[in-house]
Amino acid sequence: MAELRACSLAVVVCAADADALDALVAPGYGARVLRTAADEALFVTAPEVVADVAREVADRIAALDDDAIVLDVTDGWAAWSLAGDDAERAFSYLSHLEAPANRAFVQGDVAHVGAKVLGEPGCLTILVPAYWREHLRERAVHDARAHEVRP
């Protein structure tokens, strides 16, 4: 049975020209870069370094696109992880998307709502808009039969 856990992650969005995002050097601090659209990138990071990541992205993108938006939108996202040997099978009850490989990500329909899915060692991390936090939890528990592990 897959284990479902709420994750503590921070998210920074950068809305900028496609060319600028293409040329942007990824920030440090272990942030993962998700190119969610030609003119948008999300930076997923640990909460304790989110300010550093936002600042670094803002500094770097400013040189490429002077009116780009960089914003800490952590509040707008809820993150759940599916872990364990059955994680991919559990995920197949939630989405037609193929589970991403480690370090890869996909975006699309998960439990009938828009989501970003990150492949990580031993688990899948699913990001959904915060207002769907409970919806995803319920569907993961009921449809994917995941076992929720509360801290």
Next chain:
Amino acid sequence: MGSLRFEGRRVETRDGDTIGSALFRHGVRTFSRSLKSHRRRGLYCATGDCANCLVTVDGVPGERACTTGVREGMRVQRETGWPSTEHDALAINDTLHWAMPVGFYYKVFVRPRWLWEVAEKVIRRTTGTGTLPVTAAAAPKPTRYARVDVLVIGGGVAGLAAAAAAEGRVLLVDEGQIGAAASDPATRAAIERFATQARAAGVELLERHAAIGIYEGPSVPLVGPDELVEVEAARVIVATGAVEAHGVFPGNDLPGVWLARGAARLAALHGVSPGDRAVVVANTDDAAASVQTLRDAGIEVTEVRGRVLEARGSKQVASVTVLTPEGRRAFACDALVLSLGWAPRDTLLRMSPDPEVSGAGDVVLPGCTLAEAAQSGRAAGGGRPVEPRLAEPWPILEEAGYVCVCEDVDVHDLEAAWDEGWTSSEILKRYTTATMGPCQGALCSRHLSSFAESKGAAAGAQGRTTARPPARAPRLEDLIGGVHEVIERRTALHERHVEAGARMDRSGVWMRPGHYGDTNGEIRAVRERVSIMDVSTLGKFWVAGRDARALLDWAFPLDVGAVAPGRARYLLALDEAGYVVDDGLLAALADGTYYLTSTSGGADRMEASLRNWADRLNLHVHLVNQTAHLGAINVAGPYARELLAALSQDDLSRAAIPYPGHAEITVAGVACRAIAVGFVGELSYELHHPRSRSVELWNALLDAGRAWDIRPHGLDALDVLRLEKGHLFVAQDTMPDDHPTKLGLDWAVARDKTSFVGKQALVRMAALPLDRKLVGLRFDGVPQRGAPLSVGERIVGRVTSCAVSDAVGASIGLGWLRTIDGAFPQALVAGDLRATVTPMHFYDATGERPRG
């Protein structure tokens, strides 16, 4: 050994039994009554292809007894016949066939008109195949998604060989248990060998999952006992085999008439003899194996080749007449076993003409040997589609006999329909309902096209009827599997509302408080003191980039340049036809960027529209949808400013936060954008803030607001408050073809702007007379929303919003009104009430109160 309950009686079962085998061993011969004539029907195909043995199992109708395995204590009930299946008074229908010719329901019960209503009830009670348990709650199954390179449907020799030969991720699915239905040793051994190979090749074998269709993609839904699986496959190989041909001759539907594989299966797998004296009409090579199986079971078998002319019997078959090469011969028997030819189970294959879908085994090579099946499977698995073998000439229909056993359509019915002018297989199907029963034409669809061909139907009118999903009958709960109607968006304050006793209502995609137990009290709090409302559901966007103003100027009819930093302005969103699709607020920020809001339900459309125009116009704009990221709380009432002052050190004066305007302030330690708004007609500040701080801010406002007896208000109060102010709800008070003039919103349109979305349409419509508009109404009672507005006998509009307003001291509303002879009537009737047209601003007509 075990048992099941059959119509109240205990029936012993054996390991591996199906319901059909257990009941047959118990002496049951009549499993159902036919749809129209109530003729006895018994086990026939025993392979799940026909619908003769549908029974109700544990309250669930429509289960096939021949393929459903027994479970200890299961309750089985036959479904048709009155008062019972065994003793069916309605069997008299069989002698009244002349009174129920094909299509009779189109011709009789026409006059008097009430007759059909009576007849329909009778027909519905006496036909059908079981009763749906309407009181049982459907338990939707979860849906699993699978992507594979190759999907093989069918776990016989051909399917397993194909799966073993295919490369990549391969899934093989079978509706039963692989190998369980094979009745002869050679087939069983071959299946076992290929199954081992397939497993060794890493093929996933999925049993008890039925493919019910092939859709574009190809995409194949599978129905399993506990789940639905939606498979997306690069290639699909259909290896569903073939069923023996259905014989059409007088008496062909009598219990005791069998298809050969079914009879052999019953004998070999379940140790049940289909009869003591069997006549096997053996016109296929495969028949020899069936004959041997029956003989091994101790049955006296007479093997004969030829055409069956007639079967006779009352409760079951007792004799058969066959036209053999030696002439006409009659045999006494209690089982007539037919091996007349092959009907490929090709429904799935015919659903998809895509090259990615191919067949293997009997489905394309009907009657093939095991070796041919394996060879064709390997070829299909390796990506080399097998050329279908031309079907053998179909057995000629005799002069009588049932063509479609599900729907009780016989040869005479087809003849009659043909004579009436239904001269193609497709319309014969529609008129006679042949092929439309539970077996979906598995047995009879070839007969139908063969009949049309024999009658000389035009070339395009004699083919097989179109194959459509479902190929296997799913349950209703299967069809709703994976569909969750409730996808709730919840604000960060959801739990707080529930704790406060709010009645949570679905409002579009959001769950929102309808009220907290006292709507009038909530209204008074807003009008007389102070109140708060969770408005986190509003769409919220940040628009930046050097072309931000150009985009907004194009997208909306307001003059964006006139909105100074720190100010806000009501905005309408129009489509290109000039119709109002949404509304909201635009706030100009100091850095040349903009913050705008939309209605709660319009956020997605607003974002899509803005991105669309930015892209089409090639504008340098960056847009961030902050709907999820930001919460918003509206603080409203005469003491709103005092409440904020108690929690903030910032300047809250009219100069600092003008109406309509905005400023960044800190309230209870939470950074907020405070937007002075006037939707409820009082001094109001929407506090837009990070979602994670919503609860903290909400609690602080409630705590500090005790001094003014604060209470939160919900949607019910909001509906009255905005109505008193004459503010409309887009969608509730608007129609899809409303332009601003009809809504009294011309003031929100800067017509002197060069261009904006919908301007050309507005210009054209301005030249037309206004024949409908939204008006304010006063009533002399309490009307209902949606009530028609009329003048005399003529309906001229309807009420879109209404309420009894304490603040106004009257019953008020908004409604649509059409002109009569070019003028809008002023005195109306709304249902039983009198209504008078009034200005829409019922409360604070001068608009002073929101300014504080």
